[in-house]
Amino acid sequence: MGGSALLTLLLTGVFLSTSNIQAETHDGGEEEMLLCTCENSKGTCNNGTCIGDYCFYTLTKDIEERGCFSKKHFREQCSGAFPGFFVHCCQKEKCNAFITPPPNINGEPTPPPELPRTEVWIAVSLLLLLTSISVCGVLLFLRFRRAPCKLKDPEDHGLMVKVPAGNDPTYGEIFDEFCTSGSGTGLPYLVQRTMARQISLAECVGKGRYGEVWRGTWMGESVAVKIFSSRDEQSWFRETEIYNTVQLRHDNILGFIASDMTSKNSSTQLWLVTHFHELGSLYDFLQYSSLEPEGCLKMCLSVACGLVHLHTEIVSSQEKPAIAHRDLKSRNILVKRNGQCCIADLGLAVMHSQSHDYLDVGNNPRVGTKRYMAPEVLDETIRVDVFESYKQTDIWALGLVFWEITRRTIVNGIVEEYRPPFFDLVPSDPSFEEMKKVVCVDQQRPSLHNRLHSHPILSTIVKIMKECWFQKPTARLTALRVKKTLSKLDVESDFSIEKLKRDI
Numbered sequence: 001m002g003g004s005a006l007l008t009l010l011l012t013g014v015f016l017s018t019s020n021i022q023a024e025t026h027d028g029g030e031e032e033m034l035l036c037t038c039e040n041s042k043g044t045c046n047n048g049t050c051i052g053d054y055c056f057y058t059l060t061k062d063i064e065e066r067g068c069f070s071k072k073h074f075r076e077q078c079s080g081a082f083p084g085f086f087v088h089c090c091q092k093e094k095c096n097a098f099i100t101p102p103p104n105i106n107g108e109p110t111p112p113p114e115l116p117r118t119e120v121w122i123a124v125s126l127l128l129l130l131t132s133i134s135v136c137g138v139l140l141f142l143r144f145r146r147a148p149c150k151l152k153d154p155e156d157h158g159l160m161v162k163v164p165a166g167n168d169p170t171y172g173e174i175f176d177e178f179c180t181s182g183s184g185t186g187l188p189y190l191v192q193r194t195m196a197r198q199i200s201l202a203e204c205v206g207k208g209r210y211g212e213v214w215r216g217t218w219m220g221e222s223v224a225v226k227i228f229s230s231r232d233e234q235s236w237f238r239e240t241e242i243y244n245t246v247q248l249r250h251d252n253i254l255g256f257i258a259s260d261m262t263s264k265n266s267s268t269q270l271w272l273v274t275h276f277h278e279l280g281s282l283y284d285f286l287q288y289s290s291l292e293p294e295g296c297l298k299m300c301l302s303v304a305c306g307l308v309h310l311h312t313e314i315v316s317s318q319e320k321p322a323i324a325h326r327d328l329k330s331r332n333i334l335v336k337r338n339g340q341c342c343i344a345d346l347g348l349a350v351m352h353s354q355s356h357d358y359l360d361v362g363n364n365p366r367v368g369t370k371r372y373m374a375p376e377v378l379d380e381t382i383r384v385d386v387f388e389s390y391k392q393t394d395i396w397a398l399g400l401v402f403w404e405i406t407r408r409t410i411v412n413g414i415v416e417e418y419r420p421p422f423f424d425l426v427p428s429d430p431s432f433e434e435m436k437k438v439v440c441v442d443q444q445r446p447s448l449h450n451r452l453h454s455h456p457i458l459s460t461i462v463k464i465m466k467e468c469w470f471q472k473p474t475a476r477l478t479a480l481r482v483k484k485t486l487s488k489l490d491v492e493s494d495f496s497i498e499k500l501k502r503d504i
Contacts, residue, residue, distance in 0.1 A: 246320050
């Protein structure tokens with residue numbers, strides 16, 4: 001009994017001392033803004049200084065920068081280090097003026113900043129408190145060890161966004177570390193701001209109305225650099241916004257690395273840096289490649305999985321709103337080395353959160369691709385204030401992508417040449433009115449070759465296509481229903497192949 005009283009007195013004393021220290025720490029009230037030394041090429045300096053909550057100094061690839069930022073982003077901008085990169089943050093006037101990097105910047109990680117003396121005492125007090133609680137816990141356990149202990153159900157956990165472990169390119173341990181923390185899906189903001197200087201552009205691999213795509217090298221690996229034209233600035237802003245605020249890491253969504261601005265020939269370039277896939281877009285791949293039915297199923301299923309992840313809202317500690325793509329087509333889908341696909345180009349995406357009750361349609365004047373537009377978009381009856389309407393237009397386009405893939409699938413030794421949807425009904429660059437007449441007035445649909453009905457995989461995909469093309473948007477399948485149907489087909493296909501092997 002006397003021992004329990006002594007332990008209670010000890011815990012009370014530790015708690016009171018900790019509270020006093022914390023009270024002294026916060027007595028000063030709100031902290032004033034700091035005057036920091038500023039040396040960078042971002043245009044944020046005023047006579048070599050700037051004002052913020054924290055001063056910083058960074059060294060990346062022998063490029064030094066000094067400046068300031070608000071305390072809102074302290075955790076993600078002042079932590080982490082990797083060979084060739086050093087960051088130091090401080091909270092005294094012009095404290096970043098004479099900082100120099102440690103001699104081991106290219107080897108071991110940067111040591112954490114030294115804690116102020118007051119915080120050391122707080123940490124020691126908390127450590128003592130936790131040690132005392134642990135001792136109590138051990139004593140209680142020994143006393144009541146005969147009581148049954150119920151194990152937590154391993155399935156009983158919050159829903160988290162899974163970081164892909166597939167065949168995407170990797171960029172070292174530091175990239176993996178950053179991609180699994182924070183609210184966005186790319187590197188920390190301070191690192192992103194220097195990406196344009198760290199990447200060497202090797203070759204142009206694609207051009208479009210948005211600009212160009214280049215293959216570049218970063219940290220010894222290939223990356224894709226999408227360089228936006230000045231007239232498509234809103235698409236760059238939109239993709240940057242979505243990738244930096246949403247947990248989009250998924251095997252079937254194009255992996256995002258960073259977004260940056262740079263200057264070339266006195267003009268501003270807008271860069272979006274992503275994983276590089278040497279097989280190119282699905283559109284390019286289908287020009288020169290044909291598929292077996294199993295390969296066709298794998299591609300269709302992977303696109304459906306990516307669309308399900310976009311369309312699904314995730315409510316957890318790392319929230320993700322539902323997203324509608326609005327420009328799904330074979331040119332905006334990339335082919336990976338493992339035969340799967342990943343969805344790219346979120347410049348027109350719409351975000352919606354039911355839990356927070358908002359619909360964010362962005363501010364992009366660009367419209368989708370006319371050839372892939374759903375009937376309700378062409379006849380302008382779409383309900384632009386209802387998020388489900390945008391998801392239903394994605395399903396229409398998904399059916400057209402499936403049609404493109406099945407044309408290039410070999411069945412009974414027959415395969416068709418690649419053609420875009422409605423190639424036999426409209427010209428190569430159809431107008432809005434031409435597409436409206438074919439899709440809305442005549443209610444035409446892409447033609448389906450008879451060979452597709454003679455194979456169980458292809459016949460099921462044909463049925464899905466037809467249910468994606470209903471004139472009435474609400475009658476169309478959901479992305480989740482498409483995924484489940486194809487997943488079941490995939491399991492049956494694997495079973496049939498294994499059975500065939502056993503029979504042989």
